[in-house]
Amino acid sequence: MMIHIVNPNTTASMTEKIAAAARATASAGMTVRATQSAMGPVAIEGYYDEAYAIPGMLQRILEAERAGASAHIIACFDDTGLDAARQAVASPVIGIGEAAYHVACLLAGKFSVVTTLPLAIPVIEHNLVRYGLASRCARVRAGGFGVLALEDPASGALERLSAEIEAAKREERAEAIVLGCAGMADLAAALSAKHGLPVIEGVSAAVVLAEGLVKLGLKTSKRGGYAPPPCKPYAGIFAGFAYPG
Amino acid sequence: MMIHIVNPNTTASMTEKIAAAARATASAGMTVRATQSAMGPVAIEGYYDEAYAIPGMLQRILEAERAGASAHIIACFDDTGLDAARQAVASPVIGIGEAAYHVACLLAGKFSVVTTLPLAIPVIEHNLVRYGLASRCARVRAGGFGVLALEDPASGALERLSAEIEAAKREERAEAIVLGCAGMADLAAALSAKHGLPVIEGVSAAVVLAEGLVKLGLKTSKRGGYAPPPCKPYAGIFAGFAYPG
């Protein structure tokens, strides 16, 4: 059995980090296939970058489906292209953002999200409203630092992340924290211990949910918005691209 | 590792059926401990029965926690006593109703619930509102038959269940179906094949979610409503009962 996790950006080091986190969580008999888009932005910061990240990501998902993937994980906290991916393939597709929210709902009455840049806040709020889970999220916060800063001890990013978690506990009585960035995957356990509440990160959450769906034999509904698109010509640079069905 | 699944009613045959469904889903290394309440109603039909099912169920959960349970599942679609159980123990607790809803959200834009008796509809709607997932549920339907009728081919119950699923597809464009009763656990696969959409049942959904939480090392938040209750005397017949902490 194989689970496919796709990094929608084009940075190999992030793909490796994500793959490592996924493999650390995956069950013994489960192969993790980690891919990244062959085209588009090196990082996804907002709606515009998303738009150019999705076409290549969808190609990876079509390829992996043909290669026998039992489920797909989109490893960007914005759940980039999740609806299109669900339309593209029969196997279930999970975004790491939604995975983290659903897991948080099983552990706490309400949670706060802590992400990196303020630019990402509206994107995350949009998703929460759409998923129906806005009432479970007390607040979406941003630490005001870039992802890479987390790996530089001198940047103070980790301190700011901790400060936001403390503020979430104090100001909105957050009962759990969702880490709003794929690059924070390795911090969850330490932050949970330090702050005394569940800290959930999306890559590992998505892996256990994907394995669960596979075990249950469930696939994406093809009634409604996830029905395959009617076959049609694609023009220009997308002319030769793989198409669902 | 052990997962505890508790039947909050006092009927042994239902406990066995639930245990079988849970064990069929559980991973190789996971022991399933199935219990049932030692006191209370033989079936849970509405809020009143729930009230007398919860004390005995909570005792089973405290016992199983002391026996080393890594997670607990409440095997009643009403998620009977879920909040109290989360307050009682450190390990995560999952209701089969919420488990089914969260899984359905990963597979479809909106789902309908089909339960047995109309009496159960408001209880289920109450839970959906409270979980924040009411906007994902198109409608809660009742077939108008009792649980046991499903096991009697002459009762016509199975036909009525199928008719409700067809109505859900036609009338509210349901994209997935959640089976609203623990006694329907063995019907999901056949109904899914027959009706051409995901049909989710809660016992197996809860097992994969519980295993997932255990794998992630996550526990119920003890900040907020699930903090342990301050220790205090209990009077009357509950005087000698086990207490959290």
Added chain:
Amino acid sequence: MMIHIVNPNTTASMTEKIAAAARATASAGMTVRATQSAMGPVAIEGYYDEAYAIPGMLQRILEAERAGASAHIIACFDDTGLDAARQAVASPVIGIGEAAYHVACLLAGKFSVVTTLPLAIPVIEHNLVRYGLASRCARVRAGGFGVLALEDPASGALERLSAEIEAAKREERAEAIVLGCAGMADLAAALSAKHGLPVIEGVSAAVVLAEGLVKLGLKTSKRGGYAPPPCKPYAGIFAGFAYPG
């Protein structure tokens, strides 16, 4: 005519205090029957205590109904067991929490609730969401003191309660205050005078609403979730308990 007010915990001094508050409000021709549960916790602090308070409380309600009660009041601000009680008897049942919310809605655009311990906040928020009144509640606040502290002038509890009311006026522009604890019944008038806004407490609010329903000749709907439960055996310690119907 008789109204039954039940204290769901097992502490006689609280029952007396509640009875006094109810009798001070009740009309001339109305008898107030005050009872308390014969089993369960001495105080209700969160979901777990609620679970063990409800069975005994329901027995008191069944007894009082047989004794001719025209209406029942549940004297715990969490509206403990309200749905089960409505299923149990034909006469109307009112919780002191919901009573206070509905009265507040007739006097102000939005109100804040001030309760004792932070543990109670999620329970209250849950009720407000469920009742549909969350949009009328600006915020649920906790003073961080226990009920008994209110009776000890040296505890500073009264000062903290006042400070929360001031904060509610300043921070969320609360137009009215709902006191979130049965033990605050005697403070409403003084706090209202001191802070210059309506301060509503649930026991007296419930008494006037209960009398009103009796005068209107209205009873709980038995269509939907409050239909009597189908008769069934109860096992164990609940075997001999009275059952609705």
Added chain:
Amino acid sequence: MMIHIVNPNTTASMTEKIAAAARATASAGMTVRATQSAMGPVAIEGYYDEAYAIPGMLQRILEAERAGASAHIIACFDDTGLDAARQAVASPVIGIGEAAYHVACLLAGKFSVVTTLPLAIPVIEHNLVRYGLASRCARVRAGGFGVLALEDPASGALERLSAEIEAAKREERAEAIVLGCAGMADLAAALSAKHGLPVIEGVSAAVVLAEGLVKLGLKTSKRGGYAPPPCKPYAGIFAGFAYPG
């Protein structure tokens, strides 16, 4: 003690009918002062009529307040001018629409409203959204007949009203019915008996709530939107009108 009930339209026969209904419910020691506007429409059918009904109604409320009214009731199901009236006087003001909704919430999980003309549906829906109670109302229905038709046995209006109640039970599982017109006050008991569910009418509901607020000594909050308007000149035909304060 005196309660003032004002008919915002200018038809004396309706004022008498409303007064009779109010007096039939009021407690022994409570005087009911029934008034009607001296200007404006003979009936209120929609927003435009409301606009011309409110000025005269507010004058009656100011007069009655000066005459010692302890509370005011607005006897139009649209709760015509309720906010302005609350701003005008210190004593509490209750609309018969909101009174009926709040009483229904104490008796049933969800209710349907049955009114006369389709024109009134959006006005009622607007109020329910604003009060925060839209989630408790299953549907607002119109029988398609005028108020006076109810008093003409040959009109078939009563049959259509009953038919809507039956439809509400069948189609949206309504658990209670709110009668959406002051002119239906005398029908509630018979309809409740016939259809087997609580049928609530606003005039009597408002009387018991008004008496309750008086007994509790509570008045409208003057923080927020109900603070008295800053004194200012009124021009034209309103120049000599009484003004709050």
Added chain:
Amino acid sequence: MMIHIVNPNTTASMTEKIAAAARATASAGMTVRATQSAMGPVAIEGYYDEAYAIPGMLQRILEAERAGASAHIIACFDDTGLDAARQAVASPVIGIGEAAYHVACLLAGKFSVVTTLPLAIPVIEHNLVRYGLASRCARVRAGGFGVLALEDPASGALERLSAEIEAAKREERAEAIVLGCAGMADLAAALSAKHGLPVIEGVSAAVVLAEGLVKLGLKTSKRGGYAPPPCKPYAGIFAGFAYPG
């Protein structure tokens, strides 16, 4: 082509200011007819003043409709009498409050409103809830000064307005500002430049929307709540008033 803008209060200087703002925005071929009510308050501060402003305003709208108005604008940020006006005439009617909200929604994810007095906050919040746009409004703020203070440099009102805008950016991450008072029409451009975000004022917003509706040939729906009221006598001082239809 003619657009009618009505000042619902009776102060000529405000009508002139509003007319100037409207004419500055109107297209070359569009005549702006500016009127004011002949009766009622000199300023609208809350629900009570609204009640006496509406009758005269509606007369102006009926007159202007007969005079050939293609659209009507209600120049009070509270959207005073908007529903009644829509019922009164066939041409479209726009309130300057709703105009500003809809324009803000086209430019920003969420906006804050800054008005003058705290008394106005609940009125504005009521409208936002009713329009369905409450989720797009981050917060309604009041500067705590009167309209006229804005024209007195020594009053400090402009500084307080700016301070509220800064607070909206900092505290609720407002992306755009809606000025909540017709008297702020001339401040929008300067405030936008100073604070670096869109600042929207309602008079000009309503003019472009009204012109747009005229160009599209669209009129108010007469199905539902805006159907003309059934013709009926009006008593008292309103006896000779013009009536729709």
Added chain:
Amino acid sequence: MMIHIVNPNTTASMTEKIAAAARATASAGMTVRATQSAMGPVAIEGYYDEAYAIPGMLQRILEAERAGASAHIIACFDDTGLDAARQAVASPVIGIGEAAYHVACLLAGKFSVVTTLPLAIPVIEHNLVRYGLASRCARVRAGGFGVLALEDPASGALERLSAEIEAAKREERAEAIVLGCAGMADLAAALSAKHGLPVIEGVSAAVVLAEGLVKLGLKTSKRGGYAPPPCKPYAGIFAGFAYPG
């Protein structure tokens, strides 16, 4: 002054039809620049097609902005790529879907959308929830025919569209209709006349809104989610693509 309208699909005949509709509405002094994507699907049917339509559309928007566009219109009812486009340029961007919804809100209490294929319903519902306007939309309906069928009198598509409008009036009391497809632009006036209620189509609605924003001098907020993306390399086929800023 120039307004840019972009057809996100690659079919020239549709671009021409859209351009004609836009030019028919645009003011005398306003140039309409109509473009289409150079890459991607020939029609947009669901999320997957959207994903491949957006990159080329964004390039057209960047080009038109450099060419001096004062505003941009996205001529797909799904508002394809609207958020990314707002991030890309300073001038305002309007989707024809949102344009139609906002116009409908100015004319009616609630509206229904009638689109072509059921596949589009969830996409439209998603947008309405996100815009905050779901409460104003009574229902999203699909006629079950393709866009091109509307141009074939023998297809029966026009009859089915009319039948859906009738059903919307009867079943959900729709007060206005929004046509859910750019290809229906030429049908609005005739359908409005036939069915007696406002029928709104998005291309013309977007043109008047875009002209209005230009006249008001307002631009997209760059605080929040529409701030320009931090500059970064794009890999693969997107390497040479224009980038915002």
